[in-house]
Amino acid sequence: NAGVTQTPKFQVLKTGQSMTLQCAQDMNHEYMSWYRQDPGMGLRLIHYSVGAGITDQGEVPNGYNVSRSTTEDFPLRLLSAAPSQTSVYFCASSTDSGGRPDTQYFGPGTRLTVL
Amino acid sequence: GDSVTQMEGPVTLSEEAFLTINCTYTATGYPSLFWYVQYPGEGLQLLLKATKADDKGSNKGFEATYRKETTSFHLEKGSVQVSDSAVYFCALSDWGYQKVTFGTGTKLQVIP
Numbered sequence: 001n002a003g004v005t006q007t008p009k010f011q012v013l014k015t016g017q018s019m020t021l022q023c024a025q026d027m028n029h030e031y032m033s034w035y036r037q038d039p040g041m042g043l044r045l046i047h048y049s050v051g052a053g054i055t056d057q058g059e060v061p062n063g064y065n066v067s068r069s070t071t072e073d074f075p076l077r078l079l080s081a082a083p084s085q086t087s088v089y090f091c092a093s094s095t096d097s098g099g100r101p102d103t104q105y106f107g108p109g110t111r112l113t114v115l
Numbered sequence: 116g117d118s119v120t121q122m123e124g125p126v127t128l129s130e131e132a133f134l135t136i137n138c139t140y141t142a143t144g145y146p147s148l149f150w151y152v153q154y155p156g157e158g159l160q161l162l163l164k165a166t167k168a169d170d171k172g173s174n175k176g177f178e179a180t181y182r183k184e185t186t187s188f189h190l191e192k193g194s195v196q197v198s199d200s201a202v203y204f205c206a207l208s209d210w211g212y213q214k215v216t217f218g219t220g221t222k223l224q225v226i227p
Contacts (some may be wrong), residue, residue: 004158017184033214042219043159043204050213058214090158094215097147097166100208101215106158 001026001079006107008090013081016111021076021110023091025045031073031101033058035111036087043090050073081114088112117142121205121218128195128225136221138179138205140213144208146163146186148172148181153220154203162190162203 009020025032035058043057045051047066055066063085065077074093078085089110093102122137140146148167151159163172168183177192188205205218 031213032143040219048214056213092159097208098210100147100212101211102147102208103149103161103164104159104206104215106160108158115181 002109003027004093004105006089006110008110009108010111011113013112015081015114019078021078021089021112023074023076023107024072024101025091025093026072026081027093027095027103027105028071029093029105030071030096032068033092033104034064034074034076035090035092036060036085040071046076046089047056049092050094051114053099058097082099083114086112086114117146117207117209117212119205119207119216119218121171121203121221124202124220124222126221126223130197130225130227131136131194132225134190134192134195134199134223136203137179137196138188138190138218140186140188140205140207140216142186142209143206144210146209146213149206149208150179150181150188150190151179151204151206153204155201159204164222169205195223197225197227198206200225 034046035043049068091107092104122185123219163174165172188227
């Protein structure tokens with residue numbers, strides 16, 4: 001199993017550009033999430049999904065869109081990049097454990113810089 | 116809502132010292148509790164977990180006990196090594212909530 005994969009590893013954008021961060025998992029997990037990690041801020045949840053066709057907002061959703069058309073894939077779209085979106089982005093997946101997420105499996109991250 | 120509070124870092128210890136990283140939580144239900152570790156340049160990975168009161172999770176010499184009466188899940192290791200230098204995150208997953216709540220992370224630096 002490859003686990004959770006993310007592409008690209010690094011990306012530099014100019015303000016106003018759009019792009020999609022890719023995330024895929026091959027473990028048939030129901031839950032998938034996107035986090036951003038900024039220095040001194042820990043992890044902040046952007047969007048999450050509990051299954052194909054079902055997504056919801058986390059604590060910092062503005063400027064980002066997601067969709068989940070398959071169990072495996074959960075792309076994150078930046079609509080119009082801003083310098084405040086410079087961060088490291090992590091995708092994670094997990095199974096369900098009695099109505100709540102179990103152990104989170106994280107991808108290696110995408111380091112995004114917006115100039 | 117649910118929340119996790121963990122001690123501020125960074126924590127600097129000498130090799131073979133005893134480690135404690137405090138974690139307390141607030142939850143409306145009966146959560147599962149986790150410790151994750153993040154090595155430099157990598158994603159988070161599970162270190163240990165506990166799913167009910169008085170359970171002890173353990174892995175790689177680290178331990179944490181689920182204490183419902185004090186709503187705590189403190190991470191301990193008897194003798195740290197330089198290779199334990201990393202950021203440690205406490206987290207919870209609560210019944211009826213479809214997302215995980217993370218603490219802010221505690222950076223540990225172990226010096227030879």
